[in-house]
Amino acid sequence: MKNALHILVIEDDEVDQLMVSRSLKTAGWQAQVSFAANAEDGFKELSQKTFDCIFLDYRLPDEDGLSLLKKFRQMDDRTPIIVITSHGDENVAAQALKNGASDYIPKSLWSPEGLSQSLRSAIRVRNNQELREATEKALLQSEFRLSEAQRIGHIGNWEKDMVGDDMYWSDEAFRILGLAPQSMEPTLRDYTGFVHPDDYEKVKRQLNQAMADGNSYSLDHRIVLPDKTVKYVNIQCRPEKDAEGRVIKYLGVIQDITERKKIENDLAHAKKMAEQSVRIKEEFMANMSHEIRTPLNAIIGFSDLLAETDLYDRQQTFVNNIRTSGKSLLTIINDILDLSKLEAGKLRFEEIPFKLSQVIQEVIAMFQVDVDQKGVGLRSVIDEEIPETIVGDPVRLKQILMNLTSNAVKFTEEGLIKVSAKLAALDTDQLSLEFKVEDSGIGIPQEKLGTIFDSFTQANNDTTRKYGGTGLGLTIVRKLVEQQEGSIRVSSKPGKRTTFTFSIPFLRSKQQPEKELVVDPQIPEFEIAGTRVLVVEDNSMNQILAKNRLLQWDCEVDIAGNGKKGVEMLQQNAYDIVLMDVHMPEMDGYEATDFIRSQLEPPLSQIPIIAMTASASAKDARQARAAGMNDYIAKPFNPHRLYNIIAEHTQGRGATESAEEEAAPESDPQYQFINLSFLKDATLGDRNMLVQLIEAFIDNCKEYLATVVQGVSEKNWDAVYAATHKIKPNVSMAGVKVMEEQIALVDERSRYKKDLDTIPGLISSFKEIYGKVYEELKQELNFLRHEKD
Amino acid sequence: MKKTKILVAEDDEMTISLLSFRLRKEGYEVIAVTDGKAALEKINTEEPDLIITDIMMPHVTGLEIIDYVQKKIAKKIPVIILSGAGQEDTVMEAFNLGADEFITKPLRPDELLQKIKDVMG
Structure with missing residues (x-):
């Protein structure tokens, strides 16, 4: 024993006091012994000092030991107390132990060994108790911390063993579920009772899967609290496995993620709104473009026509002013639309073969009158090493050159404008061309050169006032160049000259340019007088414009106000060509074309149909082709292009017709129905x-017949349409012409729900023909199988 | 060189048989499925280089496939759609969603093979 024990002896008999201290010494204890002769002193001692053990005589002069013992314990003093009793105090001893004494020693049985043993055991018990208390305190604190962490983080934990349905939920788990902590003994069923009905399947699936594969999982789902509040929670689950890998328990957390979900939903909503507003803006731009361009085309078209009538000089000037203003307004609108498309990255560049010299010549020709009037020279120089035909987007190249040349013409009062093209690089597949547009005009101040390509920027505000323009031209030019992976720069000496230089990569051509891509030959090669033209167009302005233009060329013109009317008129009168607007009420141009191509008999079904589209995009062209149209022309139509298209499709017709007939014989000579x-x-x-x-094919036909017969009996026309639409290509592939016609009718009528009473008849005749078709197919199959063997 | 892998989704047996036959003849690796749901699975498991899909299919339509490829697949996979005649509106929608080419049924194999070459560059 290193440290001396502090012992208090509360005893009134001095002999007994001595006996205690002597016994301690005899037994080898190093102890500092304090004495109190009565209860009051003992109480005082204990409140002032700490002792390792107290020896308490039961019989004291002022108070009995038992009540003193009770007092000590009420003070929460845990010092071990050994009670010294007299003979015949067994009852007292029992009472003392009950009230917290560590031991008792009857005076009659006093011995140093006995005292020593009692003391040792009392101290050990006290030490153990202290240790336990410290551990409990630490445990309580860590539980408190964990629970606080759970409460702050809104994360509860839970456990579920493999036996029974019972679970453990932490306090926070209860709180997340809207319950008072530990207010019930939870089961798995209690938990699933909280799951939102719409998420129930998902949760169940996940639970079953975890049971089956024993993997951890994380799942978000909604819960409905007792007060009907809906919350989002995230459940994490980890199985605990024994040495053999069997799952013995699931441990997990439940986290309230309602706030996070709310933010996520808000973000998703905001994103959707933003996307929607972009889309609305784009649609608005597209609609506006149509709404503005339609009347504008009428203004320009009518002033064109008006200018060609007999007018006084002043009237002629007025008309010219209307035309010029209309055209510049159209340019501005086109600029704005182009720019918005370019900025959205929506402009697609074509890769088609074209002749560079032709593009440049057209640009020069366009400005010839203007420069002649100003007395400025305009020249083009093309490097001879450039291959005649290159592959790229001629329309966009022309747009770039026109923009730059138009600027040059605008800002040059004397001298020369030069447009040139030079071969910058050439390899087997690709080439790069460097273009220059140089002028001897007013030039651009040095400090403005850096911003000249920015939107709405001109050299200065005076420029806008004096020369007009939107300030978008050069922005568009730069974007057109850069989006074709080219580059552009400008250099200038104010008052002397300006040079725009740009280069664009092109592909080398392996073929000659296609006919349709040659941009507007200036002189019509064919005479189109007497051509009978049917114009199918719903806009009355456009009707009159087209009619007047065609009458000028001595064509015969009829107008149909919609696709349906157009188809009717086509069947009643003879025409050489149809000009078809694509967007019309009742039956649009695509539907009308489809009808003409699929429902009418040749030669009517083969009449050339030219689409009149709102823009000249490649998409429009593709769509028109897809619908079976021969060509397209963008509104407002360039008179030359219209003329050429009519000439091309009415005069070149005989040849293509016979070629097609040769290519596709009407039927297989062997068979009557199939080909x-x-x-x-x-x-x-x-x-x-x-x-x-x-x-x-045979299987499909059988299935088709079963489906449509049922569809007809139930008047389920959508089912009839779906089946018919699906079988249509099959019938074409098998080359059953007669069936094709019936299928097309059923397709059309079930789709638009018209003349529905004719469908059963069509189907039964289809069935009848199919019987014969089947015979022929069987014959062919026999032949093929026989041949194989 | 690795074969170009084409996923073909088309519920018409005749069309898909002919299509797969011609594509394989041409040296392409073909994964053929007859419904849209299977197509979505194969897009993930097979990582095709090109997708040819019908528009009207059970479970998942061709349009949904295009949309899925655009939004969920990091790699750019070109999509050619097969459409019946008279479905121009749907074709437009398909283009707006990001389809690269379309071809109308009845299928003309030579035309399709050319378009595949065009699309695959």
Whole structure:
């Protein structure tokens, strides 16, 4: 024992006091012993000092030991107390132990060994108790911290063992679920009862999966609290496994993520709104462009016509002013639309073969009158090493050159404007051209050169006032160049000259340019007088414009106000060509074309149809082609292009017609109904494949008949349409012309729900023909299978 | 060189048989599925280089496939759509969603093969 024990002896008998201290010494304890002769002194001692053990005589002069013991314990004093009793005090001893004494020693049985043993055990018990208390305190504190952390983070934890349905939920888990902590003994069923009905399946699936594969998971779902509030929670679950890998328990957390979800939803909503507003803006731009361009086209078109009538000089000037203003307004609108498309990255560049010299010549020709009037020279120089035909986007190149040349013409009062093209690089597939547009005009101040390509910037505000323009031209030019992976720069000496230099990569051509891409030959090669033209167009202004223009060329013109009317008139009168607006009420241009191509008999079904589209985009062209139209022209139409298109499609017709007839014979000579030439060609002589396809066709026809017969009996026209639309290409592939016609009618009528009473008749006749078709197909299959063996 | 992998989604048996046959002849690797849902799965598991899809299909339509490829797949996969005649509106929608080419049924194999070459550059 290193440290001396502090012992208090509360005892009135001095002999007994001595006996205690002697016994301690005899037993080898190093102890500092304090004495109190009565209860009051003992109480005083204890409140002033700390002792390791107290020896308390039961019989004291002022108070009995038991009540003193009770007092000590009430003070929360835990010092071990050994009670010294007299003979016959067994009852007292029992009372003392009950009230917290560590031990008792009857005076009659006093011995140093006995005292020593009692003391040792009392101290050990006290030490153990202190240790336990400290541990409990630490545990309580860490539990408190954990629980605070859970409360702050809105994260609860839970456990579920593999036996029974019972679970453990932490206080915060209760709170997240809207319950008072530990207010019930939770089960798994209690938890699933909280799950939002719409998420129930998801949660159940995840639980089952975790049971099956024993993997951890994390899942977000909604819960409904007792007060009907809906919250989002995230559940994390980890299985605990035994040595053999069997799941013995699931441990997990539940986190309230309502706030986070709310923010996520807000963000998603904001994103959707932003996207929507962008889309609305784009749609608005597209609509506006249409709404503005339509009347503007009428203004320009009518002033064109008016200018060609007999007018007084002053009237002529007025008309010219209307035309010029209309055209510049159109330019501005086109500029704005181009720019918005370019900025949205929506402009697609074509890759088609064209002749560079032609593009440049057209640009020069366009400004010839202006420069002649000003007395300024305009010249073009093309490097001879540039291949005649290159591949790229001629329309956009022309737009760039026109923009730059138009600027040059605007700002040059004397001298020369030069447009040149030089070969900058050439390899096997690609080439790069460097273009220059130079003028001897007013020039651009040095400090403005850096911003000249920015939107709405001109050299100075006076420029705008004096020369007009939107200030968008050069921005568009730069974007057009850069989006084709080119670059542009400008240099200038104010009062002397300005040079714009840009280079664009092109592809080398392996073929001659296609006919349609040659931009507007100036002189019509064919005479179109007497051509009978049907114009299908709903806008009355456009009707009159087209009619007047065509009458000028001595064409015969009829007008139909919509697609349906157009189809009717086509069947009643003879025409050479149809000009078809694509957007019309009742039946639009695509539908009308589809009808003409699929429903009418040749030669009517083969009449050239020219689409009149709102813009000249490649998409419009593709769409027109897809609908079976021969060509397209953008409104407002350039008279030359219109003339040429009519000439081309009415005069070149005979040749293509006969060529087509040769290519596609009406029927297989072998069979009356089927024509397998398409399938035979397509399968490249592979008999197995051909057999497989014929079998598929037979199956499809059977399935089709079953579906439509049921659809008709239930008057479910959408089902009839869906099945018919699906079988249509099959019938074409099998080359069954008669069936094709019936299918097309069923398709059309079930789609638009018209003449529905004719459908059962069409289907039963389809069925009848199919019987014969089937015979022929079987014959062919026999032949093919026989051949195989 | 690795074969170009084409995912073909088309619910018409005749069309898909012919299509797969011609594409394989041409040396392409073909994964053929007959419904849109299967197509979405294969897009993820097979990582095709090109997708040819019908518009009207059970479960998931061609338009939804295009939309999925645009939004969920990091790699740019070109999409060619197969459409019936008279579906121009849907074709436009498909282009707006990001389709690269379209071809109308009945299928003309030579035209399709040319378009594949165009699209694959």
